[in-house]
Amino acid sequence: MDWFEEWFDSPFYEILYADRDEEEAALLVDFLEDYLSLQERAKVLDLGCGRGRHAIHLYKKAAKKHENGYQVTGVDLSERAVTTAREQAKAEGLENIRFEVRDMRNPLPEKFDAILNLFTTFGYFKSDEENISVLKSVKQMLVANGIFVIDYLNAAKVRNELQTSDEGRLKSINYRIHRYIEEDSVYKDITFSGDNIEETRHYSERVKLYDLDWFQEKMSANNLIIDDVFGDYKGEEFDPEKSDRLLIISHLKADGKSGDKK
Template sequence: MTEWYEESFGEDYLLVYKHRDIQGAVHEVQTMASWLHLPAQGRVLDLCCGMGRHSLVLSEEGYQVTGVDLSDVLLEEAKEMDQEQAVTWISGDMRQLPLPSSEFDAVLNLFTSFGYFKKDKEHIKVLQEIYRVLKPNGRFIIDFLNPAYVSQNLVPESSRISEGQRILERRKIENGYVTKDITITDVYGGEPRHYQERVKLYTLDEFKEMVEEAGLCIDQVHGSYDEDQYIPETSPRMIFVGRRPMEH
């Protein structure tokens, strides 16, 4: 059986999310750099890099960047944008990274690229892989959604037209997951295409437990990229900043 994330990150994903801009990525990267205190020309892994917006900005800021994603369609898009061929793009599963151990000064997992699987142990595998590929004292950022904010601000249904396609998005929370059902129909007729996105809603404490089980430490939790502290009821995001501890 094909998992939702094997189907959803294709050509239509580019259409649904094309409003995401580079300016936003520049602001986010600059904020992250101030949190991470990375060495100049440090090695950074953008884990689940998608179309590579953040990877490309990181590269322009002088870091040595590797972008990993499962979607060949999104990686192709990233390569097209990377005209300098400055970033190393690799196809891979985040639970089993095709990368050497202790390689990176930082690992970034952005824009809710976490919580895709059915079992907690699969998510812990991802965190263990982050631990493995980080250098001792290497830093990580995991940018996840805030469950309380999601449940208070969920828009059950929205629709728009882009490039002659009607995009209908229906959202709901059930069984500890937030799901988004996307239907895309050509305005001139034709068969609708259906996709689903599903993310497990981990609370702060649940997330911390998994991170600790993988051997990582959390140093800070931010509520957004505007530097504010995480406030459980009102912050839109839970952005974890942490590290792989030095070996004793």
Template sequence: MAWYDNFFNGLVQEAWNAAQTDEQTELECDFLNDVLELQPGQRVLDVFCGHGRHALELARMGYAVTGIDISAESIEALRKAAKAEKLAVETHLGDFLTVPPGDGFQAAYCLGNSFSFFPHDQMLAFLRKIAESLVPGGRFVADTAMVAESVLPDFQERNWMQIGDITFLMENEYDIHESCINAQLTYLRDGQTLQRMAKHYVYTMAELQRLFTQAGLILTDRYSSLDGSDFLLGDERLLLIAQKTE
């Protein structure tokens, strides 16, 4: 069983949802619309869709979105929201590595920093599934804050955050043998304490480029923000744009 199988529920999900804003979602969807070069009616795959903040917004923009996520809580919330608005959103519950998402998608994306969940072999399998789901020339966007060039120059062992009424503590240990961050997460609210473990695998930019190429995806752009700024050493966010080879 993977560490993330039973991770995304309860207070964890509440904290994540509270940390996102409508403005952020709109900006990210505008970015996706531009870099994925979408046309109305095209099929788009949302990998690790969560409760569907991007899927719903893109469906409102006229795209046929398929969302896949391992959290039953999140998928149920997305289904209800899509049904209420009569939006073209299809949902799949399960691990992307084992649940067939289908094929024939013009575009796919993985936002929200879930791109760092896999060790090398599984990361290659993940990227190959992305490529298999896309039509030739289809485009893919991956979002991560865990690339080596972001994490290692200013590695933080402890970090406190306040998210609404939830206090969040992250305690990180870097495993040099696995190039992996083992994180102990603590959520506090009204006397309630919840602890979870998470793993984030750290890749260099060069490693990611080799993995993408092996999977049949060509990296075309590397941005540090939604405004299209080039990614540089020490930037906190990396947005990778790739295209399936013909």
């Protein structure tokens, strides 16, 4: 079992990341929605949607801007995450949004006007070939000139400023995090313990440290042409030494193998 299959479906994942900033998600979605200027009824895929916070924010923002909004789909490998996203959408009465359990390496049998891969939901696989397969999947699912957005960590800053340890207590559960870099991947080993846990639990995360030049090369090889690169969710210029994020806006070259835009 890959690390993400075990970790993302764990109840401890939700405990550790319960305070993830909804305002931060809304800030990114607001920036992208204004920048991309998608048409009414645009088909948008949130690839690696997690608990659906970005997809739901996008759906609601588009509904306010357009009479018919966007057709939003979110996919994620974690059944637990998809269930949470579906429950949240239902609780808010959102009808034209769907969430599916799916591996991002396997394309859906349909085309999208835009595909979003947000909050470092890339680089999870150990080999470059597997990670590149995600780009191939994106290429297959985009219409001609369709938009692909990837929001990734800034690898150079991670290498230079890695915080190696962290610990705390959440809901009467103790957690300890150890971070390190090995084989140009950043690892996070996470341990949970406490009186409410029968035995200590261990989980891990691993993300490849890809720089902008890697994305430029691999995306170009898949007819994904980079249009803009930003360093945060406000549209600031990307600085490889200082920026918190690597936010890449691209489009599928019209002569790439894709469906026609309708």
